[in-house]
Amino acid sequence: MSKLIIEGLHRLEGEIKVQGAKNSILPILAASIICEDECVIHGCPNISDVQVTIKVLEHLGCKVSFCGGTITVNSKNISKNEIPQSLMREMRSSIIFLGALVSRKKSAKLSFPGGCELGPRPIDLHLEGLRQLGLKINEKHGFLECESLGLIGSNIALSFPSVGATENLILAAVKAKGVTVLTNAAKEPEIMDLILFLNKCGAKIKYSESGVITIEGVNKLHGTEHKIIPDRIAAVTYMACAAITSGSLVLKNVVEDNISSIIPIFEEAGCIIKMFCDNILIIDSPERPYYNRLIRTMPYPGFPTDAQAPVMAMTTIADGTSMFVENIFSNRYKHVGELLRLGADIKVEDKVAIVEGVKRLYGAEVSASDLRGAASLIVAGLGAEGITKISGLNHIDRGYENIEKNLSNVGAVIRRV
Numbered sequence: 024m025s026k027l028i029i030e031g032l033h034r035l036e037g038e039i040k041v042q043g044a045k046n047s048i049l050p051i052l053a054a055s056i057i058c059e060d061e062c063v064i065h066g067c068p069n070i071s072d073v074q075v076t077i078k079v080l081e082h083l084g085c086k087v088s089f090c091g092g093t094i095t096v097n098s099k100n101i102s103k104n105e106i107p108q109s110l111m112r113e114m115r116s117s118i119i120f121l122g123a124l125v126s127r128k129k130s131a132k133l134s135f136p137g138g139c140e141l142g143p144r145p146i147d148l149h150l151e152g153l154r155q156l157g158l159k160i161n162e163k164h165g166f167l168e169c170e171s172l173g174l175i176g177s178n179i180a181l182s183f184p185s186v187g188a189t190e191n192l193i194l195a196a197v198k199a200k201g202v203t204v205l206t207n208a209a210k211e212p213e214i215m216d217l218i219l220f221l222n223k224c225g226a227k228i229k230y231s232e233s234g235v236i237t238i239e240g241v242n243k244l245h246g247t248e249h250k251i252i253p254d255r256i257a258a259v260t261y262m263a264c265a266a267i268t269s270g271s272l273v274l275k276n277v278v279e280d281n282i283s284s285i286i287p288i289f290e291e292a293g294c295i296i297k298m299f300c301d302n303i304l305i306i307d308s309p310e311r312p313y314y315n316r317l318i319r320t321m322p323y324p325g326f327p328t329d330a331q332a333p334v335m336a337m338t339t340i341a342d343g344t345s346m347f348v349e350n351i352f353s354n355r356y357k358h359v360g361e362l363l364r365l366g367a368d369i370k371v372e373d374k375v376a377i378v379e380g381v382k383r384l385y386g387a388e389v390s391a392s393d394l395r396g397a398a399s400l401i402v403a404g405l406g407a408e409g410i411t412k413i414s415g416l417n418h419i420d421r422g423y424e425n426i427e428k429n430l431s432n433v434g435a436v437i438r439r440v
Contacts, residue, residue: 025416025439026412026413026416026439027404027411027412027413027416027427027437027438027439028410028411028412028437029386029404029405029411029412029413029435029436029437031384031408031410032406032407032408033268033405033436034269034270035268035270035271035272035405035434036270036271037432037434038273038433039273039274039275040275040276041253041254041275041277042066042070042254042423042424043066043067043250043253043254044068044212044253044254044257045068045072045073045254045256045422046186046254046256047212047213047252048064048068048094048251049073050116050190050194050213050217051064051217051220051251052064052073052077052096053120054220055096055098056085056098056101056124057098057126057127057197057244058244058246059098059099059244060097060246061097062098062224062248063093063095063248064093064248065250066092066250066253067089067093067251068092068254068424069089069424069425070420070422070423071421072116073089073094076114076117079106079117080096083098083101083102083104083106084098084101084102085097085100085101086100098127104130104131106120106132106134108134108166111133111134111135114421116187117133118135118187118191121133121149121153121167121169121191122149122153123194123195125158125174125195126174126194126198129170129174130170130171131167132166132168133167135165146187148182148187148188149185149188149191149192150162150167152179152191152195152205153195156171156192156196156199156203157171157173157175157177158171158174173199173200174195174196174198174199174240175199175201176199176201176203176239177204179192179203179206180206180207181207181208183207184207184208184322186213186214189208189209189236192205193205193214193228197228197240197244198240198243200240201239201240202240203237204237204238205235205236205237206234206235208234208235209322210234211323212255212278212281218236219249224244224245224247225241225243225244226241226244227240252278252281253277253278255281255285255327256327256329256330256395258274258277259327259333259334260330260333260402262274262285262289263337264401264430266294266312267402267405267406268308268406268435270308270433271305271308273303273304275302277298279298279302283324284323284324284326284327285327285330288315288326291313292309292312292313292314292315293308293312294306294307294308294309295307312337312341312342313341313342313343314338314342314380315338315346316345316346318345319347319348319350320349320350320351321350321351322351328349328352328355329395331347332355332395332399333399335347335358335359335369335399336358336362336403337402337406338378339365339368339369339378339380339381339384339406340380340381340382340384340406344377344379345377345378346376347378349375355395357392357396358392358396358397361400362400362403364387365387365389365400365403365404365411366383366385366407367381367403368380383408385408386407386412387407387411387412389413390414391415391419394422397416398419404437405430405435416439
């Protein structure tokens with residue numbers, strides 16, 4: 024089993040190019056199967072979730088190549104409408120193929136997805152909306168058997184602005200007969216990237232700032248060329264790495280608008296943030312971060328739940344008390360127990376975590392149980408005295424490309440064994 028070995032208390036200084044967005048490339052790859060043509064997608068991160076998605080595409084009958092950050096998908100000869108359980112269980116977001124498959128093949132068979140265990144992440148919103156579009160769904164023996172004679176546009180109001188449900192309904196509705204109106208849809212930048220990609224392929228999708236997405240069904244989509252947006256959560260993770268090491272980093276490929284709710288958190292912690300043209304961010308950190316009074320996770324444009332764990336790691340050595348309120352997932356404090364092993368002082372009660380900053384963290388052996396929790400352990404290890412050994416690297420590899428290499432290049436003492 025691989026481990027990351029980190030020798031802490033080395034100041035980070037240098038330049039990192041932020042990868043393309045994990046949460047953008049996955050739904051866009053799924054969307055490519057609706058196009059009966061070739062799609063060329065640039066800026067793709069080489070992470071395990073992308074590799075699993077490529078396996079799904081190839082299983083369905085697509086021809087796929089991945090070279091130099093560019094993925095080419097030709098879905099002309101798709102022959103299957105089912106995804107085996109072994110692939111579905113490798114990745115939670117594999118459920119996104121449901122909307123794409125019923126749009127292309129009018130039927131689909133797949134099992135319930137796997138991935139990080141973050142507490143209940145029900146797909147009820149997905150299924151309820153798809154049923155409103157006319158999809159017949161039979162749930163039995165852990166599988167979803169879906170069939171339609173032709174989807175029909177509908178007015179769908181989501182009870183919660185779920186990212187996954189919004190993506191699935193967009194993919195299902197893009198070729199449905201008539202007009203579909205999604206109310207209370209998710210507003211994340213990755214949703215906007217998916218809409219941009221589909222419109223390039225010939226879709227007719229309009230988005231309003233109020234969270235209403237209008238989809239006019241078309242008969243066919245064609246191929247296109249597209250570049251994935253930068254990964255805002257990877258950017259935040261590197262910012263936290265700089266802050267906990269009193270570091271100074273230049274981050275390339277960062278869209279300021281997409282992290283507008285996050286920058287004030289780092290400024291409150293005493294960091295100086297400067298944005299420049301060409302999507303360049305510079306972060307200069309104080310000797311020790313200041314506390315954050317309250318960090319509340321919310322749907323976009325609020326503070327993202329994916330950023331909670333790495334930012335919490337930064338606050339473990341802050342001068343004062345920080346409070347976190349997790350409003351998206353019920354079990355997203357699983358990293359807390361491992362941070363405690365490093366000497367953090369954190370108390371959790373239901374949705375609330377109180378972090379009392381300590382003067383020093385100390386290296387220990389810890390294990391990651393989910394993607395963003397793994398990132399938090401790397402952040403903490405960089406700021407800990409001595410050696411930190413992190414196992415469970417399959418989680419970090421799901422969402423971060425070459426994270427140990429990137430950190431080594433800016434002064435971290437970190438290696439994979």
